[in-house]
Amino acid sequence: MKLRITIDGPAGAGKSTVARELAQALGYGYLDTGAMYRALTLAALRNGVGGDNEAGLKDLLETIDLRLEHGHLRLDGADVADEIRQPAVDRMVSLVAAHPSVRTALVARQRQMASAGGVVMDGRDAGSVVLPEAECKFFLTASLAARAGRRHREMLAQGVRVDIVDVEREMASRDAQDEMRAVGALKVPEGAIVVDTTGLSVAEVVERLLNYCRERGA
Ligand code: DC
Numbered sequence: 001m002k003l004r005i006t007i008d009g010p011a012g013a014g015k016s017t018v019a020r021e022l023a024q025a026l027g028y029g030y031l032d033t034g035a036m037y038r039a040l041t042l043a044a045l046r047n048g049v050g051g052d053n054e055a056g057l058k059d060l061l062e063t064i065d066l067r068l069e070h071g072h073l074r075l076d077g078a079d080v081a082d083e084i085r086q087p088a089v090d091r092m093v094s095l096v097a098a099h100p101s102v103r104t105a106l107v108a109r110q111r112q113m114a115s116a117g118g119v120v121m122d123g124r125d126a127g128s129v130v131l132p133e134a135e136c137k138f139f140l141t142a143s144l145a146a147r148a149g150r151r152h153r154e155m156l157a158q159g160v161r162v163d164i165v166d167v168e169r170e171m172a173s174r175d176a177q178d179e180m181r182a183v184g185a186l187k188v189p190e191g192a193i194v195v196d197t198t199g200l201s202v203a204e205v206v207e208r209l210l211n212y213c214r215e216r217g218a
Contacts, residue, residue, distance in 0.1 A: 001217045002028070002118035006127035007209075008189060009140035010175045012147030014197045014205060018140065019122040021206045023071075026120070026218050030071050031113055033123035033130065036106050037097040038084035039066055039075045044096060045088060051095035058101045068113055082158060090170060094177035097124075103184045124178055127189030136213045137192040140205070144172060146198045 005028070007019045016032055023030035040057065043049075043064045049056040065076045072079055083089070096102060103125075110130045114121055121130065127137035142150075148168035155162055178186040188194060193212060197205050 002116070003136055003213060003216060003218045004114060004117055004131050004134040005120045005136040005138070005209075005213060005218070006131050006134045006189070006192075007120065007122040007138045007140060008124055008126050008128070008186065008192070009138075010147065010178070010186060011171050012151040013140040013142045014150065014202060015122040015140050017202050018197075018205050018209065019120045020071075021202065022209050022213070023120040025206065025210055026118075026213065028118045028120050028218075029068075031068065031110065031119055031121040032073065033106070033110050033121060033126060034093075035073045035081075035084060036066060036110070037093050037102075038089050039073055039080055040064070040102065040106070041089050041093045041096045042080060042084050042086075043075060045092065051092045054099040054101060057096060057099060058105065061102065061105050066109070085155070085158060085160070087155075087160065087162065087170075090174070094174045094181075097184075098177065098181040100183045107184070124186040125184040127192050128187060129184050132189065136209075136216050136218070137189050138209055138212075139188045139192040139194045141194065141196050142198040144168060144175075147171060 007015050009015050020030050040061055043060055044057060047060060049060050067074050107130050114131060127134055148164060148171050152164045152167045195205060
């Protein structure tokens, strides 16, 4: 059976790596909802639309071409995987993602992209808002230090030189914004399995999730 699987949790909990590997192991598609908020933020930076300009962001969303091709998100036809991880996008994305009309529009697209099933979706509200009826829901978490350490290594690998103290500070402030916003706030979805990934390898986490999904018929 082609299930719908959601993985939510704070930044740096290992969601995207785990989601990608889980999708691969099951032969499912992978949908990174954070990348969609990031791509819109990148478009806003390029077009001079402020993060607090909800109407401008909503208009922008209607003019840009955001699509998923073989698991890769494309913005106006280009692969923007690296650009959407820039610190400028990190700093602005929570503000962009807090606007209710932006969320409504992106959530509708996410549901449509997942409508055929056989998908692993990661985000903040994937199991609570986008696909509350998903067959397997997970919530990954880890200590702030572990999460900041992972994101720091990821950034260094991409050639972005930043201080780990700044990564940790920025991450804590983004968590707070993501948890406190009125719509689509980060929370443990009803019925989700919570996995603390501090000290666990990616392979261990994937194995745990995979076993659970297999038991559910994946
Ligand atoms: O997972 P990430 O770091 O790529 O997410 C980027 C930002 O987008 C993060 O600050 C929270 C926001 N986001 C969201 O509000 N809802 C989602 N479903 C996914 C991400």
